[in-house]
Amino acid sequence: MKPPPFDYLRATSLEEALEFKAQHGEEAKFLAGGQSLIPTMNFRMVQPSILVDLNEIPELDYINLDSEGYLRIGAMTRQCRIEQDPEVERNEPLLHETIPFIAHPQIRNRGTIGGSLVHADPAAELPVIALATQAQLQVKSADGERWISGADFFQGMFMTDLGPEEILVEIKFPPIPERTGWSFMEVSRRSGDYAMMGVAAVVTLEENEICEDARLVYLNAGDGPVDAKEAAKILIGERGSAAVIEAVSEQASQKDIDPFGSIHATMDYQRHLASVLTTRVLKQAFSRASNT
Amino acid sequence: MDGKEMETTKHSIKIKVNGEEHACEIEPRLLLSDFLRHELGLTGTHVGCEHGVCGACTVLMDGVPVRSCLMFAVQAEGHEITTVEGLAESMEELHPIQQAFWDAHGLQCGFCTPGILMTLVPFLEENPDPSEAEIRQAISGNLCRCTGYQNIVEAVKLAAERGLNS
Numbered sequence: 506m507k508p509p510p511f512d513y514l515r516a517t518s519l520e521e522a523l524e525f526k527a528q529h530g531e532e533a534k535f536l537a538g539g540q541s542l543i544p545t546m547n548f549r550m551v552q553p554s555i556l557v558d559l560n561e562i563p564e565l566d567y568i569n570l571d572s573e574g575y576l577r578i579g580a581m582t583r584q585c586r587i588e589q590d591p592e593v594e595r596n597e598p599l600l601h602e603t604i605p606f607i608a609h610p611q612i613r614n615r616g617t618i619g620g621s622l623v624h625a626d627p628a629a630e631l632p633v634i635a636l637a638t639q640a641q642l643q644v645k646s647a648d649g650e651r652w653i654s655g656a657d658f659f660q661g662m663f664m665t666d667l668g669p670e671e672i673l674v675e676i677k678f679p680p681i682p683e684r685t686g687w688s689f690m691e692v693s694r695r696s697g698d699y700a701m702m703g704v705a706a707v708v709t710l711e712e713n714e715i716c717e718d719a720r721l722v723y724l725n726a727g728d729g730p731v732d733a734k735e736a737a738k739i740l741i742g743e744r745g746s747a748a749v750i751e752a753v754s755e756q757a758s759q760k761d762i763d764p765f766g767s768i769h770a771t772m773d774y775q776r777h778l779a780s781v782l783t784t785r786v787l788k789q790a791f792s793r794a795s796n797t
Numbered sequence: 798m799d800g801k802e803m804e805t806t807k808h809s810i811k812i813k814v815n816g817e818e819h820a821c822e823i824e825p826r827l828l829l830s831d832f833l834r835h836e837l838g839l840t841g842t843h844v845g846c847e848h849g850v851c852g853a854c855t856v857l858m859d860g861v862p863v864r865s866c867l868m869f870a871v872q873a874e875g876h877e878i879t880t881v882e883g884l885a886e887s888m889e890e891l892h893p894i895q896q897a898f899w900d901a902h903g904l905q906c907g908f909c910t911p912g913i914l915m916t917l918v919p920f921l922e923e924n925p926d927p928s929e930a931e932i933r934q935a936i937s938g939n940l941c942r943c944t945g946y947q948n949i950v951e952a953v954k955l956a957a958e959r960g961l962n963s
Binding site: 508543611612 | 824826828852869872937
């Protein structure tokens with residue numbers, strides 16, 4: 506339960522971090538909050554020879570609302586800071602609602618939004634939110650930068666599109682259209698445990714309560730955040746009636762998701778939870794959309 | 798494993814713990830929890846799961862509760878660490894939260910207690926009059942196998958009633 510030996514480099518700027526990574530390539534791993542990486546190192550499941558510590562880089566820790574209404578969060582921003590920020594609550598309420606479900610308060614005091622996204626645990630909440638909110642991710646290397654959508658970023662279990670010399674620097678959330686509702690729910694055996702199932706829903710309504718856009722994204726339902734596109738399609742052009750929501754729950758829980766089962770919950774139980782949670786989040790999302 | 802011993806450079810660092818600065822030479826892989834216990838002899842911080850779940854290792858870094866098993870000691874350079882040994886003003890007088898736990902029988906074996914105390918100190922400073930639900934939420938990241946949490950909650954209520962400045 507102790508990590509094997511490694512070398513440690515402390516970066517004091519983004520430039521320095523990128524230089525270290527360019528020098529050492531695959532041998533070096535970035536250390537963000539460490540709340541996922543260090544346990545895996547303690548278990549010796551991951552054994553990087555060099556760690557580049559990002560925790561002393563203030564330029565990656567920020568929450569800004571820009572002039573076009575985009576909420577821009579630096580990758581090293583602590584989850585607890587995001588949880589308490591009034592701009593986040595106002596402008597990205599789905600993110601605000603979801604953060605308290607991440608592990609425990611002590612974990613959120615160190616864990617970062619960027620670290621969670623790059624770790625890409627299929628049971629994590631933040632990748633689901635990245636997809637549900639259609640956030641864009643900014644990635645930099647010593648040679649340049651690029652933007653990528655959440656959908657393209659997550660490539661599989663603990664795998665992302667990030668290249669060996671790249672670093673995630675920012676997460677940009679688009680402004681929310683009028684008449685948009687949201688909801689996030691998950692079920693775990695104890696408070697703070699990984700959830701057996703969780704889902705985020707976002708719906709946008711036209712004036713007459715007809716849904717014109719919807720997203721349903723699941724955690725612990727496959728090898729990454731699962732975007733239930735077929736289920737969400739059922740909502741387009743419909744009102745959030747009980748019958749429609751039931752059809753969506755059925756499609757999502759039986760067809761769109763692919764949970765693996767575990768010692769905590771069988772596949773069938775995970776599907777059952779998905780069905781129940783889908784109904785609940787959709788009811789709440791529709792209700793919130795009507796009230797905006 | 799190829800059987801080769803990997804030589805890594807030890808780092809010379811200064812870490813401030815409970816107001817006192819310590820200079821030491823340590824491997825980067827030394828966890829903060831092990832540093833506190835083995836290098837400094839501050840065994841009040843306990844090690845339970847080493848993967849962030851149980852909370853027995855909780856200490857304060859710059860006044861904020863963190864899992865010392867999920868930090869490397871080298872990361873603490875430039876920051877202030879507070880452990881349970883740093884709570885009481887003197888050998889004669891316990892910190893009000895410790896006194897409340899004593900009076901309300903808020904511990905049995907005491908293994909989880911330091912982690913719970915360190916979680917509670919900033920919580921009570923920010924929430925001097927918490928509801929029971931808020932208390933239970935605040936300690937949701939700390940596992941106790943002995944008490945069933947009942948007297949822990951009572952101890953917190955007692956501490957809140959008395960105030961942290963008593």
